[in-house]
Amino acid sequence: MTTVASTAALTATIDLAAIAHNVGVLRATSGTGVIAVVKADAYGHGAVPVARAALAAGARELGVAHITEALELRQAGIDAHITSWLHTPSTDFAAAVAAGIDIAVSSPRQLAAVVKAAGEAGVTTTVTVKVDTGLNRSGVAVDEWDSMAVALAKAQAQESITLRAIMTHLVRGDEPDHPLNSQQAERLDDAAADLARLGAPPQLMHLANSPAALVRPDLSRDLVRPGIALYGRTPLPDRGDFGLIPAMTLTGEISLVKKVAQGQGVSYSHTWIAPCDTVVAVIPAGYADGVPRVLSGRFEVLVNGRSFPAIGRVCMDQFVIDLGPDGGGVTEGDVAELFGRGDRGGATAADWADATGTIDYEILSAIRGRTVRRYIGGEA
Numbered sequence: 001m002t003t004v005a006s007t008a009a010l011t012a013t014i015d016l017a018a019i020a021h022n023v024g025v026l027r028a029t030s031g032t033g034v035i036a037v038v039k040a041d042a043y044g045h046g047a048v049p050v051a052r053a054a055l056a057a058g059a060r061e062l063g064v065a066h067i068t069e070a071l072e073l074r075q076a077g078i079d080a081h082i083t084s085w086l087h088t089p090s091t092d093f094a095a096a097v098a099a100g101i102d103i104a105v106s107s108p109r110q111l112a113a114v115v116k117a118a119g120e121a122g123v124t125t126t127v128t129v130k131v132d133t134g135l136n137r138s139g140v141a142v143d144e145w146d147s148m149a150v151a152l153a154k155a156q157a158q159e160s161i162t163l164r165a166i167m168t169h170l171v172r173g174d175e176p177d178h179p180l181n182s183q184q185a186e187r188l189d190d191a192a193a194d195l196a197r198l199g200a201p202p203q204l205m206h207l208a209n210s211p212a213a214l215v216r217p218d219l220s221r222d223l224v225r226p227g228i229a230l231y232g233r234t235p236l237p238d239r240g241d242f243g244l245i246p247a248m249t250l251t252g253e254i255s256l257v258k259k260v261a262q263g264q265g266v267s268y269s270h271t272w273i274a275p276c277d278t279v280v281a282v283i284p285a286g287y288a289d290g291v292p293r294v295l296s297g298r299f300e301v302l303v304n305g306r307s308f309p310a311i312g313r314v315c316m317d318q319f320v321i322d323l324g325p326d327g328g329g330v331t332e333g334d335v336a337e338l339f340g341r342g343d344r345g346g347a348t349a350a351d352w353a354d355a356t357g358t359i360d361y362e363i364l365s366a367i368r369g370r371t372v373r374r375y376i377g378g379e380a
Ligand SMILES: *Cc1c(COP(=O)(O)O)cnc(C)c1O
Pocket: 037, 039, 085, 168, 169, 208, 209, 210, 211, 225, 226, 227, 228, 229, 235
């Protein structure tokens, strides 16, 4: 996605001051240092500007899934500590070693590949071990833990690696009081103790994602790894918004205003029929840009402070809103807010998620296509 200075046809405005504010909230609630998780292009907000804003606001480190994401941050001149935790046999560990990325390994095979890359470069490289304590996704499998611990200690003794951190990911972070959260923390403590017995104690431990960082300071340990809360969305809506500020506002410039006569249908298959003579407006945003097609007819947008319903099918590039018989005073070029902070009556990403049976993580990270990003509240 490109970045523009002013409003475009379809604009995701990213408030970097909100990102900075949210870092402050997370530092306070967790009582510890923040690894700002900027994977997936910072959940659709733009990894480089978000990383810079988070670091300037006191985030201590960055976290990403793929090494390619870590390298993009380095190429932008960001020299903060970056941990990357999702690799495949074709991952370029040599590039990660050269760029000084903390590689979180999930298996003895991955560790061996990293040791090989470090050896070829003639350096000691920084490694985190990602332990599977119940999610059964990434992380060292239970049956491989003993041999992994021995291999880590050996690699450290041979100065191929420096074992910096031990991490795990919560199964039920969004149910913060579930006993599994504490059990996973205990399993991580046990794994760290195994490494200490082998002479390779990890220097740091982290397991908390956003919900735990907000309400389980006992799980904070040395660092927390929030993603969604950094972007201002509460992962625990039943327990409030924690003072977080949503960072993304999605707006579209109205491309066309026109009359539709009573009884006429609007958009593909005429799923909406005008109940009376009315005025409609076209908004240049569709499912190719991240407006879910299943949202058709189930959302409203804000124009000049007023709410107007979306009508008919959401198409690939556009959808239509009903302005009512008097046209609502809306003219071509006016700006429609699709979702935003929700503090002035408009929809939020969470409203879209609720209406489509998903979570706001998916709504935010799916904003794409012709959307251009505009940064406010800081240096882009
Ligand atoms: C994505 C991710 C996070 C951030 O999770 P949120 O629920 O968005 O806070 C933290 N840790 C790992 C390993 C992740 O993959």
